Amino acid sequence: MMNKFNVKILATGSYVPEKILTNSDLEKMVDTSDQWITERTGIKERRIIGKNQNLSDLAFEASKKAIEKSKISINDIDIIIVATISGDMPFPATACILQKKLGINAVAFDISAACSGFIYGLSIAKSFIESGAYKTVLLVGGEVMTRITDWTDRNTCVLFGDGAGAMVLQASETEKDVLSVHLGADGTYTNLLNMPAGGTAMPTTHETVENKLHYIKMSGKEVFKIAVVKMAEAARKALELSGKKDEDIALYIPHQANLRIIEAVGKKLGVAKEKIYVNVHKYGNMSAATTIIALDEAISSGAAKKGDIITVMAFGGGLTWGAAVLKI
Numbered sequence: 001m002m003n004k005f006n007v008k009i010l011a012t013g014s015y016v017p018e019k020i021l022t023n024s025d026l027e028k029m030v031d032t033s034d035q036w037i038t039e040r041t042g043i044k045e046r047r048i049i050g051k052n053q054n055l056s057d058l059a060f061e062a063s064k065k066a067i068e069k070s071k072i073s074i075n076d077i078d079i080i081i082v083a084t085i086s087g088d089m090p091f092p093a094t095a096c097i098l099q100k101k102l103g104i105n106a107v108a109f110d111i112s113a114a115c116s117g118f119i120y121g122l123s124i125a126k127s128f129i130e131s132g133a134y135k136t137v138l139l140v141g142g143e144v145m146t147r148i149t150d151w152t153d154r155n156t157c158v159l160f161g162d163g164a165g166a167m168v169l170q171a172s173e174t175e176k177d178v179l180s181v182h183l184g185a186d187g188t189y190t191n192l193l194n195m196p197a198g199g200t201a202m203p204t205t206h207e208t209v210e211n212k213l214h215y216i217k218m219s220g221k222e223v224f225k226i227a228v229v230k231m232a233e234a235a236r237k238a239l240e241l242s243g244k245k246d247e248d249i250a251l252y253i254p255h256q257a258n259l260r261i262i263e264a265v266g267k268k269l270g271v272a273k274e275k276i277y278v279n280v281h282k283y284g285n286m287s288a289a290t291t292i293i294a295l296d297e298a299i300s301s302g303a304a305k306k307g308d309i310i311t312v313m314a315f316g317g318g319l320t321w322g323a324a325v326l327k328i
């Protein structure tokens with residue numbers, strides 16, 4: 001079916017905080033080693049948000065770059081969607097705080113789909129634009145994972161980092177850059193990856209703080225196995241929906257949680273290593289920020305060239321997963 005409006009990707013932008021925490025820094029904090037982290041995850045370093053920064057500041061920097069590159073007037077933005085699980089406050093939405101920082105009058109809300117948040121956001125942006133509800137969307141994926149990380153838990157603290165990425169999408173009658181999006185979720189796995197306290201099921205008390213329940217809890221091994229299966233499945237479904245073929249895909253940009261997951265997904269899909277974008281060594285897992293930052297870096301480094309068809313895929317808490325086929 002032809003839509004009256006298709007979705008054009010005008011530009012992307014990203015921002016990571018300056019402070020770098022290396023594996024050798026972590027060796028001084030918990031019982032771990034650079035060798036273990038490198039071999040088991042592929043991560044060498046990650047970025048840590050500055051003391052005076054919040055997620056809305058990272059989102060603001062990434063958005064500014066995307067808006068500048070898109071050459072639109074900032075007031076053209078009709079709606080701001082921020083995908084995050086580590087917003088400035090439980091409410092209001094970080095998107096509203098970002099709206100104020102940008103000084104515009106757009107509709108604004110957050111979405112919570114953990115590491116799949118950016119792909120979920122793409123689907124929402126696509127639906128809004130194709131339906132004619134909104135013309136220009138600012139979509140942000142951003143996280144401050146290091147403020148919900150237990151720095152005494154070696155099972156999780158070596159994995160995460162902070163950052164934000166942004167994309168400006170606009171209705172177009174002639175160009176179609178978001179070819180397909182496929183999403184999935186399975187709430188029977190909520191126990192595998194979560195932050196138990198601070199919601200209304202377990203409000204903050206002295207006990208929840210003492211018991212470190214305001215930090216990420218994860219069953220890494222189980223999450224690993226499901227991530228490989230579901231990301232590969234999502235990539236195949238998105239490809240099918242796009243009407244493209246395997247050989248049309250110039251680059252795959254998977255969620256960057258663990259190099260071994262990325263390699264296993266590549267193997268499952270039968271994709272050559274050279275066609276898979278990797279930056280996990282620099283940033284670790286930045287949850288909803290990961291895929292959009294990787295996409296922005298792939299474009300600015302030339303790994304993804306103008307006109308390329310690419311697949312982005314993600315997986316995260318919920319459990320949630322998704323993939324999208326995009327024309328760059």
Ligand code: COA
Nearest residue numbers: 032033036040115154155158220221223224257258315316
């Ligand atoms: N340094 C040293 N040893 C560590 C360690 C660390 N940072 N973290 C865990 N270990 C230990 C464990 O305690 C365990 O020791 P034990 O056998 O004595 O109990 C051992 O290393 C191996 O643990 P295991 O669970 O087998 O490791 P793994 O190969 O599964 O790797 C993860 C662990 C977390 C890296 C991996 O499971 C993973 O990446 N999972 C997916 C996580 C993810 O992607 N989450 C986000 C989804 S978006």
